[in-house]
Structures are given as C-alpha cells and as structure tokens.
Amino acid sequence: MEKMEKIYRVNMTDQTVSVEPTPECYRLIGGRALITQIMNEEMDPQCHPIGPNNKLIIATGLFNGTTAPCSGRISIGAKSPLTNGSKESNAGGPTGTMLGRMKIKAIIIEGLPKVGEDDFFVLRVTPAGIEILPAPQEIIGKGCYETARYCKKKYGYSHTASVLTIGQAGEMRATAACISLTNMEGDTSRQAGRGGLGAVMGSKKIKAIVIDNRGENHITYADPKAYRDASYRLAKIVNKAGKGLNAYGTAVLVTPINNVGGLPVRNFSEGTWDDRFKKITGQELHRLADERGGQWGHSCHPGCCIACSNVVADKDGEYVTGSLEFETVALFGSNCDIDDLDCIARCDYKCDDYGVDSIDTSVAAGIAMEAGVIEWGDKEGLEAFLDEMGKKTPLGRVIACGAATFGKVFGQWRVSQTKGQATAAYDPRGCKGTGATYATSTMGGDHTVGNALPGRGGIDPHSTEKQAGLIRNLQAYSAYMIDSTGWCLFVGPSFTKLPFAVELINAKYGTSLTEKDVYKMGIETLKNEIKFNRAAGVPDIDIPEFEKVEPLPPHNDVFNVSMEDMKNIHNFDYEFPEEKTTDW
C-alpha cells in the first residue's frame, strides 16, 4: 500500500510530538506555498516572531526526493523576525531529498519551552518518528560546523544523515540568524539564510535537527515512465543551459552586474568598481580552485545537474568555505572595498559558522565602514568585526540582527534594505526590475523571488518600462514553480521550463494541470503571503529613500519605477500589456 504523506507537529512547550495525515487540500502545494497556507490557517499574523505562537515550518517541495533534476531544495519558513511577514527560505543539501523519501510533507515546530538561556534541544527525525533530546553541553555556544559534525556522529545512523543547526547568532535569537544545513559532505555550507529563521529556531531552543531516512525511499509516481522521461529531457536542457554557472558559479555575475552599473560599491555608493571587479569574479574563483585544489562544479544536493557550487581552499589547499556565492562575493567585496577573495571566503565561512545570513551581514559591514566602525577595505578589521558575533558581545548582537538594525543602532540612513531585510547585490538603480522586486516582494529585499537579471525579457535594466509586467511573472513563477516544488532557481523561471513543471506535476500526482494553472498557483501563493503580511502590518511597498534620491555613478540614475506600476504588480485584476508577450 502506498505510504501516506504525513505532517509532524513538535510542541516544544509540552515536549510532545504528534503526527497527522496530510489533508487532501495540501496535496498539490508544497514548500513555500504550503508554508504560507499553514501560516494563514493556523497563526495570528500579529504574533511575535520569537514568541510562543510563531511556528517554524519545514516543508518539502512537490518534487523533493524524486528523480527530477535539481529538485532537492528544502523550504523552511515562519513569521520572519526581520520583516515581520511571511517567510520562506530554501537551501540545498540532502535534507529535502531525505524528508521527501520519508514522505514527510511538513514538520511544524510550535511553542516555546521554559528552560534556561543555555539549555537547548536536538530533534532527531527518522522513519521511526521524531525524538526531542536534550542538547549536550559540547555543542552549546558552538558554531554550525562543529555542531553539525558532532550531531551527525552522535545522532545520525548513516553517513548521509543531514543536520540543520543554529550557531551563536541563532542562540542569541538575533534577527539575521540563519539555519545552516549540511551539504552532502557534512559541512554546513548550505543556508536557509534569509529572514532570520535561525532566531525562530533559537527561540524554540532547538540547537540542531538531525535527519536520517536510513536509506528508505517511499516516493511513488502516478506515471513513473512519464516522470522519468520528462526528468531526462529536462536534465539535458538544464545541463546545457547551466554551463556558465557550472564553470564559474554564481559569481559569474560579477562582470555583467558591474558592466551594467549595478554592483554595490562602498555601501551602494557606486555601481561599477573600475578594474578591481576583475579580482573577485567567478573566473578568478575558478582559477584559484584549479591552482590550489579547491572545487568548482560542486553539486549542492542529490540530483543536481548544474553543479554551480564550489569549495574554496586557501594557499595551502586547506578548506576555507563552501558555496561562495555572487551575493557574498560582491557584498563583502566591492561593497566593503575589499578585492581579496581569500578574505571574502573567510568572511563567508564566519557567517556560515556563526549562523547568520551572509547578505544581511555583509550589507551591515558596508554600513559599518561608512559609519567609521571599520575603515574601508580593512580586512583584519572586518574579520574581527564578524568575530564579535561568536563572542556574543553587544556589537556582535547588533551585527547579527542584520543591516536594518545595524543601520538604526549606528545612526545611518543609507541602508539598502526593504521591509527590514537587506537587499542583495544588485543595486536597484542599475537593475530596476530587481529593484521593483525588492520594493514589492512579500519577502523584503530578496533577489530570488523575481530577479530581472540584465537582458531578461529583452528589457534594458536601466529602463523603467515593462519592468512591472516582467516582475509579476517572475514573482508568480518563483513562488510556485520554483519555491514550492523543491526546484533550484536555476531551473527557471523561463517559459522553456514551464512545460516541464506541468508535465512533472501531472506525472507524479496524476493530475491534468495546465500552464495557466501553474501560473495561477503562483499568484495564489503570492496572495496568501500578501494576506498574511497585511494582517501583520507589513507595508506593501518599501524603498530605501537614498536609492530614490541619490543618483548612482556612473549612470547617475535613481530608482524610479513608477509607484503605479509597482502597485499593479500585486493588483492581480490589472493585466500588464506585456504580461502575455514578454519572452523571458
């Protein structure tokens, strides 16, 4: 008999675990769509993010654990301590695959235990169920790398067991704390980075979650042959399209974003970085990996056929960090006036280990330099600055609360953030479509929920024309086709891949959805998030004032997508002229 998909509830207040079958109405939603659905159904939108009534939700995507390429990303969500709104953040590693194969639709973690500041728990998830165990003293106050290694050894059954941990930042319930996840080698270089989910996990006093399917795989398909067939055809396309990413990682973007004038330089005060951008490119990362014995073309989760990730080694060939991405490179690099990939890699490691979002932290670092807390380009100063988080000093707490709070505490108004969350490494004055996503996104300053990369849709990134229609499309497809299936962002969104999403869902679930249906599911997901956010008091549109009034060299452009256009992005009764025609 086919194993039912199940939902676990872990109540940290009374330390109980219960399990229930997945309601039929959840069948075709997963990941991000499921998270916002549960949040709307079960939560008071005005609850405090680190209070007893927030819920930390781990939700598998529709394809998690299947043979579809690039479908292993796991979604984690809650009411965000950064934005106060609906939040989903997804990450690689084997977690999604394992949970999918155990047929776990979601783990909903509720309540707050009444224990001391230094008391924590470990959750162990296996096919036998979920156990709540007291966390051993050895991992309290420790970073994510060490915690995960310890927990994998102590609580894992197989060598593939995955571990989700919080570092010192999550223990402090700092608002930019992330959840770090192990990759396939057991390093916590994968992050559910954005929105402060580590603070929610820390508030529930969970230091680590160890997940081990012990090799079990209960995945079934309505039409296995059709699923396998579509997977195979898609893999070939994605593999080919992802060649640049495979070779140079996401840092391949340094050059085009610099060229378009959207690279954050010295706290978003210039858009290009003369010749120095060449020292922090993906090509340079690749060269160093070849020279030193780091890795490029590294897969972040089972079944990934793009393999855009990397492992960075130092001059002696020793591990420095894993998964050094464009955002982190640009924001600790040009944004902090630092052109040294070794220093940038060490900063990335510190973020992953202390357990903070490297985007919010690096934007905070740029502000710290502008405020004179660190000198521009001071590498040692920057690394010492980050180490404050590990020591849990007052300064470290402020840093770990991210760019918005850092800017507030240090009296700075030039803070590139929306709705409390730092924007990514695309200055909205040079990448106006992405700027419109930052401004309108249900997630705050997030580039993954609708990133109008230069050239996308054939639209000039400096033009304000047609951006809004493109952005609505990107946001809708990201919300469901990507973030609710477990697919990696790099599978799409693009019309080329949309038919595969439809084919795969139908083959797995025995449905007969159309492309229109999938688009509509994306809109429904956005509507759910907007509903939650409004009830939580999160504004619909938010733009950092300095990006509206301060022209960005060298184009001397401001962010000026019209308010009317931006309001229409989420006014779903309004149809953009370009909505149906944009070829992106």
Added chain:
Amino acid sequence: MEKMEKIYRVNMTDQTVSVEPTPECYRLIGGRALITQIMNEEMDPQCHPIGPNNKLIIATGLFNGTTAPCSGRISIGAKSPLTNGSKESNAGGPTGTMLGRMKIKAIIIEGLPKVGEDDFFVLRVTPAGIEILPAPQEIIGKGCYETARYCKKKYGYSHTASVLTIGQAGEMRATAACISLTNMEGDTSRQAGRGGLGAVMGSKKIKAIVIDNRGENHITYADPKAYRDASYRLAKIVNKAGKGLNAYGTAVLVTPINNVGGLPVRNFSEGTWDDRFKKITGQELHRLADERGGQWGHSCHPGCCIACSNVVADKDGEYVTGSLEFETVALFGSNCDIDDLDCIARCDYKCDDYGVDSIDTSVAAGIAMEAGVIEWGDKEGLEAFLDEMGKKTPLGRVIACGAATFGKVFGQWRVSQTKGQATAAYDPRGCKGTGATYATSTMGGDHTVGNALPGRGGIDPHSTEKQAGLIRNLQAYSAYMIDSTGWCLFVGPSFTKLPFAVELINAKYGTSLTEKDVYKMGIETLKNEIKFNRAAGVPDIDIPEFEKVEPLPPHNDVFNVSMEDMKNIHNFDYEFPEEKTTDW
C-alpha cells in the same frame, strides 16, 4: 501695527535661513495640529527619519506666550525615528512663551549638512532672526546639562534665555534620543522626550538651539478683557483641581495605579508591588524634599498654576535631578525591582543628561534585567548600564535606541511597546482604556494622547466596555485642545475645561468657535496624523503579543479590548453610544 506671525525655515544643507508670513489657513492651528499639517503638505511620508527630507518642526501652541494659565508648553515634531510616523512631543520650560511672544508660529529645520561626525552647529533665535553658528568644541560629546549651561552663557542675552540641546544620544542619532530643554532655572530637566526627536536634531547636526526674546512681547488679543477674565476664572479652577499634583507631583499616581493592578513590576510581569510601592510614592518624594531641601510645587513654565514638578536633592541637599515623574519612578522603580528613590532620581538625571527618553530607556532597562544583562534590582549595575550611553559604546547605542530595538537586539519578545515606542507605566492589562490608546495611538505607546486614568468616565479600568468611546474623546481633545494650544495635559481634558478652550480661542483670535468645532479640530488633527502614518507604512493598531496572551497577576487579566472597538476609535463615521454621554 500688529506684528505678523512668522514661520522660519532653516536649511541645514545650504546653511540658509528664510522667513515667511504665516498662511491664513494656519491661523487657528498650532503645536501638534500645525506639525502634522506641515508634514502632510511638505514631506514624503516615506522619507527616512534621519535623512535629508525629514523636517524638525518647532511649533508654538495657540496660547503660547499669553496669560492663559498653564499654556507654555512647546511642541516639537518630525517623522519619528522610533515609530516612523507623525510625531509631536511637548515640553515645559520658557521656550513656548518666548517663541509665542516673538510671534514665531514655527521654525522648520530642513536638510542635512555635509560635515564630519563630530561637527555640529548652534542655532540662535532672537527677535533679530535666526543665526547658524558653528558649535564650539567645548560642547561636542557633552551632556545636555553642561551644553545648555555653556550655551546660555555664551549665546543668551538675558538670564531667561532658553536652550534646547541634544546629548550624546542625539549626537549618535539614536532612535530614543530626546531633545532636552532648560527649565526656568536653566537646568535641562524638561524633555521633548518621546519618539526620538533628538536623533532628528542630531542628524541635522544641531547640538543646541538658544532662544531669547530679549524681553519682547508682541502678543495681542482680539478681546483682551474677555481673555484675561477667562484666564482668571480658569486659573482658580485648575489651581483647586491640581492640589494633589501640586503636593505630590505626578508620582501621586503610584498608589492608585498599584491598587488597580496596572503598575509595571519586573518588566510588566506583575501589576502590583506588595508593600514596596510605598517606598516610591509621590508622598515619599515630598517627604524627602522636605527633609533634605529639595523642592516640590515647582512650576515647569511661566504661568503654570498647578506646579506639579519637583527638584530632587540627595542626602547632602545637593541637586540630583529635576522633574522626576510618575513614569520614570515606576519604570526605573517597580519595573526594575528597585525601591530606592535616590537611585531612581540618579537614573532620571542620566537620561536627561545623555539626552534619551526616560520612558523608553527604563522599559529597556527592565528588559535588560529579564535578559540577564543586569540582575534584578541591581542599582549599581543599572547606573553603569546607563553610563554606556555617555561613552557611546555599542551597548550604549542599543540602549539609546529604546525598548523595541533593545528587545530585538537582545532576543527578547516580552517588550511593552507599540509601533516601536515603549508604553508608559500603565500596564494595559490593568488600565485597559490606556491600553486601547497605546494600541491605536498615532504616536505609538504614549499615555499623554488619551490616558484613561482609573475612574475616568466612571469606567472600571479592567472592563473592556465603553473604553473605546472614552478613548476617542480623550484622543480628540488631547490632539487639539491640549497639544495644539500649548496647554498642559493637566488642564484637561474634561468637559469642565472645554468651554474655557473655546472662550480663550475666541477671545484671542476674534472667532466664534463652538465646543463642537474644537472637538472637530481634534478629529481633523488625528485624521491628518493617520493619513501620514498610513502613507508611511505605520500599522493602525499594534499590541505587544505578550500582553494579549499572558495573564497579569494579581487580576490575571489579559489585554482584550475588542479589535472591533479599537478599529472604531478612528472610524469617525461610527458613533459610539457612550460618545455623547460619558461624563469625564
């Protein structure tokens, strides 16, 4: 010829001063009503509070400088760095009287100068105009007391010159920084305390504003005899009604608020404080003043006939602080488990001198104790904690950002604040009407804009019934009759005093307003503030979750005024059944 009322504009970007006549449409609005009017007409509600497009507005009330009793309070406003919304904060001292007599309707300070972090300016306001002067090194980094003494001597002409200053907190642009104003003796014991206006003044790089009318008085009245007559009759009533306040100051409230179960005890975790409340009462303050040579029955501004203020002396009779109020007493007292008025007075002085709101700071202190940063009741620990602000350490910066930011940075969710501003010393679970004001107020957690003191309107403070109607009345009268005239809160609001407001306005301005008109002006003021706040993204209603879900001993009550009632407070088409009948 009658001297025209004028509006000054000080542009700090290009260091210019201009003057313009007051538009006719501003004639019958002053103080708070004028501030929100100017904000709506001239400002982008989404501007950054410490960016170039916020404006710091000093606006005289309709009665400032006249012979009406208790009419000397000066209104200062801006977009609040704490709430992000419309903000007016008023204070005593001679400033209102001086500006009124110089016929200055408002001083609007705009722009941001491009100068170094440690460069500041001093403004000098005299009948000759406004000068922008470089601030001397002697006052940079100094507290408000010393700064004001220095500036009064250097820039004042007469001994009555008043000085507005920021302390270290305002220099840091910390979000709970206040503006400190001199009292009639030249001590900066008067504060425009709430909402972070000191950060706005600091962002504009103004360390002090020296105001000296050089004895000039250009006040005129349409009907001088009627004005004098009404003033005299009112003074007799107010004088009699204010006897308790005169003798014991606002701390006379410690006993009734404790008795009703609304006193904040150990970070709002209990509502009464066994027998210890007796050690921090107004009666005890009075006794100490008599014993040591402090003062009670001290007037905060010229023409005050209540004289509820005080000067606190130490055991040797030396000055400790001035104007030690109920809020500060309760929030540094029972809220921090400290029953020593000497320590509380020293903490008040530190707040006034470093230039932070003593309410937001003392609520932060209670949270710090709950978080284990200081031990409960640790007096030395608390004083050292406050001294961090003077040293501008990272911890000091966080404290000076107020309770909401302090709670966020230290991972605490039990934070008694609404819309970013700490609530005052009436726990909303024991004083539900005041709780409804905190939740709905355009100002965030503010007790002065609609305080349903126990017994007001004959309503049980623990009942949810009829609170909303009472609160709308109180909010409307406070907004115009009190905060827009320069009247002290203790003149009203009450129907007994309303006819006087009408009489005085008509006698001064030659109008024929009715009581209904005055009420309507209050509603219009609220509407203007709501308009600005909504456009700025400030939620209409905000309630700290713990006060909704955590029963407060000894009544074990939660804050549960219905959402419907609270929404109706600002739904002016809705008429509360009790609106016309409440006798308060």
